[in-house]
Amino acid sequence: MLTSLSFYTHSNFLLLTHMHMYKVEVAGKSLPVLTNLDKGRYGVLIFENLNKYLQMDKWNRELLDKYCREYSVGIVGFTPPAEESLVGAQLKGFPLFVHTNLRLKDAQLNAASPILRLTRAGETAWGPLPGYDWTIFQANHSTYEPLAWAHRDNLDYSHNRSPLATVMQDHGRYDGIQRVFFGGGLKFWLHKLLLLDSLSYLSHGQLSLSLNRMILVDVDDIFVGEKGTRLKKDDVLALLATQQRIQALVPGFRFNLGFSGKYFHHGTSEENLGDDMILENVDRFVWPSAQLHVYTRTHTCALGDRSALHVYIYIEIHKRAFLLPPRRFTWFSHMWNHQQPHLYENVTHLQMDMMLNKQFAKEHGIPTTSGYSVSPHHSGVYPVHEGLYEAWKRVWNIKVTSTEEYPHLRPARLRRGFVHRGIMVLPRQTCGLFTHTIFIERYPGGRDKLDESIQGGELFQTIVYNPINIFMTHMSNYGNDRLALYTFESVIKFIQCWTNLRLSSAPPLQLGERYFQMYSEETDPVWGNPCDDQRHQKIWSKNKTCDQLPRFLVIGPQKTGTTALYTFLSLHPAISSNLPSPDTFEEIQFFNGKNYYKGLDWYMSFFPVTKNESLRYLFEKSATYFDGELVPRRAHALLPKAKLITILLSPARRAYSWYQHTKVHGDVIAKNYSFHSVITATDTAPKALRDLRNRCLNPGKYAQHLERWLSYYPAQQLHIIDGEQLRQNPVETLHELQRFLKITPTFNYSTHLRYDPKKGFFCQVTNEDRTKCLGKSKGRQYPPMEDRSYKFLQRYYLSHNTALVKLLKRLGSRTIPQWLKEDLTDTVMT
Known part of the structure; x- marks a missing residue:
C-alpha cells in the first residue's frame, strides 16, 4: 500500500489523525529501504526540516532523487526557523530564493493551483499569522508557482504591498521531481489543509481522503438542568429556526435530543412552557399566532460583527397566524433519573428505570425506535458495564451508542470505535461547550477563544479530520446566550468558505454502519485498564x-x-x-x-x-x-x-x-x-x-x-x-x-x-x-x-x-x- 515517509516527527500528528500509513525516519547517514521488489514503498517523502534534504551527501541525494523520478514520488519540505535572518538566499541546488524570520499577515490562496482539492480559495485569512519566523520564496524559474501568499506584518513596511509566497509548488520542470515547499510549520491552520492537499496531489490521488463529512449534534439532557438555565419558548423557537437554516447547508440535519423524563417540568413556570413547546414539536412544528421576524448577524468567514451574540433571534408576535414547513427533531434516551448506569449492580433495577423513560416517551409521542442511546456521563459504555448493554438490548433494542472515553478522552484525535454485544460504539467529539459554558462573557478565554476554535481551530479541524462527527452538547448551551446555535452555524459556514467538503447528516444507526464500513479494523475492542485513567475509575463500579x-x-x-x-x-x-x-x-x-x-x-x-x-x-x-x-x-x-x-x-x-x-x-x-x-x-x-x-x-x-x-x-x-x-x-x-x-x-x-x-x-x-x-x-x-x-x-x-x-x-x-x-x-x- 502506498504510504508517506516522514523524516522526523512534526507532521506525524496529521498523518495519524487521518490514519495514513506512514513511517518516521530520522535523517542520518543512510537512507531507509525505498523499494520492495520492483515497486516503490512510498508515495510521498516529507522533510520536516528541508535542510536535511538540501544538505544530504551527494550519494544519498542522488539515490533519493533517482527514486523520486523513477517512481514519480513527490517531496514535501518545511523550512526550519533560521538563526540568522536571510535576505535573498538561494536554496542549495535550486533557482529558488528565500527571505527568513518575517512576520506575516492576511493569508490568501492561489485559486488556479492544481493542488487545491480539499481546500477552497477565494477568501482571506485576515490577521497576523502565528509566529515570527516565516520564510517566503522568490523564484527564478517557470517550474515554481505560489500556492499561498501573505503580506508583511510590519508597520514600517508600507512601500510595497505585493503578496509574498509562503507555500511554493515545484512542478518538476527543473529536475523532474515535483515538490511543495512550506515557509512555515503546521501551527497555521491553513497549512494543515494544504499539507493534506499536497499529499493527495503528489501521490497522484492515492493518498486522498474523501470529501464527505457527516455531522450529528446531540443535545444531551434536554429536560435536565437547574432552574434559570433551562430553555424557554423563545429558545425553542431559536433552536428550530437555526435547525432550518443549517438544513439548507447540511442535508438531513436534525438536532438529536436526549431526554430523562423524570426532570420534565422541573424549571420555572416560563421554563416549563419551554418544555411543553419542545414536546409540541416532537414530530412537526406549527407556529403559533405569530409573525416571525428573524434577525441574525451577517455571517461571513470572519464571522463579521461579534456584538450582541446572545441576541441571535427575535420573535415578534402578531395576531395573524401562519404555518412553516414541518421540521422534526430526532430523539434518544438517557436514563429516566439521569443516574449513571455503573451505579446499578442489579440489572433488573436498571431495566425498570429504563422502562420508566420509555413509558414517558410513549405518553408524549417521542419516537422509541432510533436504536441509539447515550448514558449519563458515558457511564457503562467504556469501561463496559455489562448490565447496561444487557438492559439496552432488552428495553430499547439499542444498536448504536457513542462515547468520548474510548480508549481515552485525550488526545481526542485517538478516539476510536468498537463493537460489543452487537452494539456499535462510535467516537464522540466535544465542541468546546459544556454544561457550565452558557454565557459568552464567562467562556474560558473569552469570545476570541471560541471564535478561534471555529475559524480554523479545534472545532473546525475536528470536522475536517473526521469523516463522521457526533458532537456532544447540552441543553443549557441552547438557552441563555445560545452558544451552541452560534457555534455550529458559524463553523459550518466557515467550512463552506474554506473547504470543498460536502457536509451531510444521518440518523445514528446509519452513521454507525457507515463508520464500521470505513474502519472495519476497529470492530474488535481493545480492553484497557480502568485504573490507568482517573476518568475511567470514576465511571467504573x-x-x-x-x-x-x-x-x-x-x-x-x-x-x-x-x-x-x-x-x-x-x-x-x-x-x-x-x-x-x-x-x-x-x-x-x-x-x-x-x-x-x-x-x-x-x-x-x-x-x-x-x-x-x-x-x-x-x-x-x-x-x-x-x-x-x-x-x-x-x-x-x-x-x-x-x-x-x-x-x-x-x-x-x-x-x-x-x-x-x-x-x-x-x-x-x-x-x-x-x-x-x-x-x-x-x-x-x-x-x-x-x-x-x-x-x-x-x-x-x-x-x-x-x-x-x-x-x-x-x-x-x-x-x-x-x-x-x-x-x-x-x-x-x-x-x-x-x-x-x-x-x-x-x-x-x-x-x-x-x-x-x-x-x-x-x-x-x-x-x-x-x-x-x-x-x-x-x-x-x-x-x-x-x-x-x-x-x-x-x-x-x-x-x-x-x-x-x-x-x-x-x-x-x-x-x-x-x-x-x-x-x-x-x-x-x-
Missing part, C-alpha cells in the same frame, strides 16, 4: 478492583512445560492462579480467542476478590498466548505492568511433542499422516494438513514471537526459562523466578518437590510425604523422532535459532541454553 487482575502471565508456548510450572507456582502460599475454566481447564485463553469478546468483567470473574488481595500475586497461564498475533497488544492494553514468563525448548522437539499430543487426542490428520509428512507439507496440501503443520512449526520461531512481545513490553518485564533446566532443576529455576517477580519471603521449593523416577520428572510432595504427579497425559514417552525429520527441522529453524541467540545476547543473557547450542552445532556440522 466500586465493587470492581484492579487487584483482581493478574500480576504476571505465563505465555507459553505449548508443550514446553507450562502446565508443570503452573502446578509448581500454585504451591506458593503468596501466589494464586485463576479459577479453572469449564471449557479450557486451567487456561482462560482470554487474549487470543473468542473469550476476549466476552469482556473484562468475564475475565475478572476468574480472579475472585479475597481478603489481603494486595498481598497476593495473581497469575494466569495460557500457553497459546505466545505466538498469538493480537495477544501482546491486547495484553499490554489491559496489563501494561504485568511480568511475562515464557519457557523455551528445542523448537524441533517441541514440534514433535505437539504432533504426538494431537495424535494421542485423536486428531484425524495426525493419525493419517506421519510427522515427517506433516512438517514437510507444502502450501498446496489440504487445509487441515497445513493447519497442523503450522501449529507444529510456527510457535518454534521464538525470536519472531518474542520480538512482537518486546514491541509492547520492556525487556525488564520478560523472564525466559530454559525448559530443560525447569525439568532437571525446578527448585533453582523457581528460585530465580521468585527473584524476578520480587516475591518475598522466598518460598523453599526443595521441601515441596521431589524427583519421581517412575515419571522421570519432579512432582509435588504431599503432606503424607508422597509424590503427587501430573496426570497421565503429561510426561508421556514417545517413539524417537526420525533422523530425517530432526535434520529437516534443524535446517528449518536455523535462521530462527540464530536470531534467538542474537536476541538473548541483546537482552543480556549470560548463558545460551545447551539445547540451542546443540541445535545450531548439529546444523552446522550437517
Whole structure:
C-alpha cells in the first residue's frame, strides 16, 4: 500500500489523525529501504526540516532523487526557523530564493493551483499569522508557482504591498521531481489543509481522503438542568429556526435530543412552557399566532460583527397566524433519573428505570425506535458495564451508542470505535461547550477563544479530520446566550468558505454502519485498564478492583512445560492462579480467542476478590498466548505492568511433542499422516494438513514471537526459562523466578518437590510425604523422532535459532541454553 515517509516527527500528528500509513525516519547517514521488489514503498517523502534534504551527501541525494523520478514520488519540505535572518538566499541546488524570520499577515490562496482539492480559495485569512519566523520564496524559474501568499506584518513596511509566497509548488520542470515547499510549520491552520492537499496531489490521488463529512449534534439532557438555565419558548423557537437554516447547508440535519423524563417540568413556570413547546414539536412544528421576524448577524468567514451574540433571534408576535414547513427533531434516551448506569449492580433495577423513560416517551409521542442511546456521563459504555448493554438490548433494542472515553478522552484525535454485544460504539467529539459554558462573557478565554476554535481551530479541524462527527452538547448551551446555535452555524459556514467538503447528516444507526464500513479494523475492542485513567475509575463500579487482575502471565508456548510450572507456582502460599475454566481447564485463553469478546468483567470473574488481595500475586497461564498475533497488544492494553514468563525448548522437539499430543487426542490428520509428512507439507496440501503443520512449526520461531512481545513490553518485564533446566532443576529455576517477580519471603521449593523416577520428572510432595504427579497425559514417552525429520527441522529453524541467540545476547543473557547450542552445532556440522 502506498504510504508517506516522514523524516522526523512534526507532521506525524496529521498523518495519524487521518490514519495514513506512514513511517518516521530520522535523517542520518543512510537512507531507509525505498523499494520492495520492483515497486516503490512510498508515495510521498516529507522533510520536516528541508535542510536535511538540501544538505544530504551527494550519494544519498542522488539515490533519493533517482527514486523520486523513477517512481514519480513527490517531496514535501518545511523550512526550519533560521538563526540568522536571510535576505535573498538561494536554496542549495535550486533557482529558488528565500527571505527568513518575517512576520506575516492576511493569508490568501492561489485559486488556479492544481493542488487545491480539499481546500477552497477565494477568501482571506485576515490577521497576523502565528509566529515570527516565516520564510517566503522568490523564484527564478517557470517550474515554481505560489500556492499561498501573505503580506508583511510590519508597520514600517508600507512601500510595497505585493503578496509574498509562503507555500511554493515545484512542478518538476527543473529536475523532474515535483515538490511543495512550506515557509512555515503546521501551527497555521491553513497549512494543515494544504499539507493534506499536497499529499493527495503528489501521490497522484492515492493518498486522498474523501470529501464527505457527516455531522450529528446531540443535545444531551434536554429536560435536565437547574432552574434559570433551562430553555424557554423563545429558545425553542431559536433552536428550530437555526435547525432550518443549517438544513439548507447540511442535508438531513436534525438536532438529536436526549431526554430523562423524570426532570420534565422541573424549571420555572416560563421554563416549563419551554418544555411543553419542545414536546409540541416532537414530530412537526406549527407556529403559533405569530409573525416571525428573524434577525441574525451577517455571517461571513470572519464571522463579521461579534456584538450582541446572545441576541441571535427575535420573535415578534402578531395576531395573524401562519404555518412553516414541518421540521422534526430526532430523539434518544438517557436514563429516566439521569443516574449513571455503573451505579446499578442489579440489572433488573436498571431495566425498570429504563422502562420508566420509555413509558414517558410513549405518553408524549417521542419516537422509541432510533436504536441509539447515550448514558449519563458515558457511564457503562467504556469501561463496559455489562448490565447496561444487557438492559439496552432488552428495553430499547439499542444498536448504536457513542462515547468520548474510548480508549481515552485525550488526545481526542485517538478516539476510536468498537463493537460489543452487537452494539456499535462510535467516537464522540466535544465542541468546546459544556454544561457550565452558557454565557459568552464567562467562556474560558473569552469570545476570541471560541471564535478561534471555529475559524480554523479545534472545532473546525475536528470536522475536517473526521469523516463522521457526533458532537456532544447540552441543553443549557441552547438557552441563555445560545452558544451552541452560534457555534455550529458559524463553523459550518466557515467550512463552506474554506473547504470543498460536502457536509451531510444521518440518523445514528446509519452513521454507525457507515463508520464500521470505513474502519472495519476497529470492530474488535481493545480492553484497557480502568485504573490507568482517573476518568475511567470514576465511571467504573466500586465493587470492581484492579487487584483482581493478574500480576504476571505465563505465555507459553505449548508443550514446553507450562502446565508443570503452573502446578509448581500454585504451591506458593503468596501466589494464586485463576479459577479453572469449564471449557479450557486451567487456561482462560482470554487474549487470543473468542473469550476476549466476552469482556473484562468475564475475565475478572476468574480472579475472585479475597481478603489481603494486595498481598497476593495473581497469575494466569495460557500457553497459546505466545505466538498469538493480537495477544501482546491486547495484553499490554489491559496489563501494561504485568511480568511475562515464557519457557523455551528445542523448537524441533517441541514440534514433535505437539504432533504426538494431537495424535494421542485423536486428531484425524495426525493419525493419517506421519510427522515427517506433516512438517514437510507444502502450501498446496489440504487445509487441515497445513493447519497442523503450522501449529507444529510456527510457535518454534521464538525470536519472531518474542520480538512482537518486546514491541509492547520492556525487556525488564520478560523472564525466559530454559525448559530443560525447569525439568532437571525446578527448585533453582523457581528460585530465580521468585527473584524476578520480587516475591518475598522466598518460598523453599526443595521441601515441596521431589524427583519421581517412575515419571522421570519432579512432582509435588504431599503432606503424607508422597509424590503427587501430573496426570497421565503429561510426561508421556514417545517413539524417537526420525533422523530425517530432526535434520529437516534443524535446517528449518536455523535462521530462527540464530536470531534467538542474537536476541538473548541483546537482552543480556549470560548463558545460551545447551539445547540451542546443540541445535545450531548439529546444523552446522550437517
